[in-house]
Amino acid sequence: MKTLAVIALTCGAALSTQAVAADAPWYVQGDWSPAQRVAIKLVNDLDVERKNNPVIITRQQLEGILPDLHELSYTVVDPTLPGRPQPSVAHLAVQGGHEIRAETNGRWVHYQFDDLDKDGLWDELFFMTDLKPRETRTVYIYLGHQDRGWNAHGSHAAIGSYMRHQVPFWESENVGWKLWYPTDIDVYGKRTPQLMSRRLYMENLDGYGVGQVDMGLGSDIMDVADSMGGGGVGMFDDPADPNKVSRPRFTPRHGGKTRFNAGSGADTRYAFEVVTNGPARSIIRIKTMNWDTGHGRYALSQEYTAYAGENFTTARVKFDQFDSKTPGAAFGVGIRKRPNEKFLVQKGGTVVSAAPEAIRNPDDRESFQTDLMVAYAGSALVVKDAAKATYVFSPERQGNHLFKLPRTADGKYEYMLAAGWSEGAVLKTQEAFADYVAVKAREYNSPVRFGGAALESKAK
Incomplete structure (x- = not known):
């Protein structure tokens, strides 16, 4: 069974729950101000900086932590990135109501909840990120329905x-x-x-x-x-x-x-x-x-x-x-x-x-x-x-x-x-290509590590 419980439970190493808000500021987008989030720790075990690195978090790793919601009720945010500014009226006239609004306390990133075995349930959360040498970073999945955020394909x-x-x-x-x-x-x-x-x-x-x-x-x-x-x-x-x-x-x-x-x-x-x-x-x-x-x-x-x-x-x-x-x-x-x-x-x-x-x-x-x-x-x-x-x-x-x-x-x-x-x-150049392959090979052998997750609620 891959169904996720709504109530968060301790499940495996480094998993925990939190009933009160963490110290980190909460993400706001326009008039959307979510009150719950799942904090996820990402760990870079290498002594070198990572650029545009794949991050894979499995359903099992979030079992009992992430509530079972529709995809439009998940928003993955990196709090270390600058928020987008409010789009112009002219831009909104082209992009419509799904265009993202001004962000504070982080930036929504392109992410995917992928169903690999085609059983109707997602298997992996995927996104890409930069990490400093030996950095442990917390990113968040904010909970609550919102239908903004065009995702241009790369x-x-x-x-x-x-x-x-x-x-x-x-x-x-x-x-x-x-x-x-x-x-x-x-x-x-x-x-x-x-x-x-x-x-x-x-x-x-x-x-x-x-x-x-x-x-x-x-x-x-x-x-x-x-x-x-x-x-x-x-x-x-x-x-x-x-x-x-x-x-x-x-x-x-x-x-x-x-x-x-x-x-x-x-x-x-x-x-x-x-x-x-x-x-x-x-x-x-x-x-x-x-x-x-x-x-x-x-x-x-x-x-x-x-x-x-x-x-x-x-x-x-x-x-x-x-x-x-x-x-x-x-x-x-x-x-x-x-x-x-x-x-x-x-x-x-x-x-x-x-x-x-x-x-x-x-x-x-x-x-x-x-x-x-x-x-x-x-x-x-x-x-x-x-x-x-x-x-x-x-x-x-x-x-x-x-x-x-x-x-x-x-x-x-x-x-x-x-x-x-x-x-x-x-x-x-072929030398630049070989250097690139050496870097990616090192990262491939030591992927970004999942360091645990916790469900958090905003203090009232």
């Missing part, structure tokens, strides 16, 4: 009919990802920060030629072909070669020959679903089923998340079927080695590959489109230190940098992917 996820087949898209304003192939990712970079995948799939713009429509839209910056592209999964289960990776779209189903993207009736099947769509994060779910490597049968789901303002995406993987004939079969995840790779960083659970690149459309056999030479295009893959992964380089299928992860008891593992290019608004 991320997007959708499934579109793109060049005659269904393709999942997820993006931030800097980078977008899509599955032209069902398990290996295409990457597109933007020159101007914007959400533009809806134009790609609605207008069926060519990923490599979008710059010819509008230079700000950017370009596809990954030639996937038979590689793992900007990120792909596999299985290390070949008893004859422990470092050989099996992959869902290349299976020995047809007379012993490997066939790419065979019919779904007899070969690997895929299904796509939008889990949530902004404003701060957007999630696509990919199900891979009926996967027979010749050494085992598998089924799994992946949830890829795009984050507003960022150049990385994270993935949660869960195997629902793991029937392997190979003792010690291990999970795999990889990225393509950049063609003409000139820059490589591999340390622990991180690998970064970058190179100057002539970006071209491999399907443009008549060469109607000109190649785009860029100073660098880069890809990165991060697995958590706790996974105890092993780095493997595979020279097969364009060359791929991989990590081999020991099988987990619950069939789950996670990874992070990142991308950058010299034409983007940020991370214009």
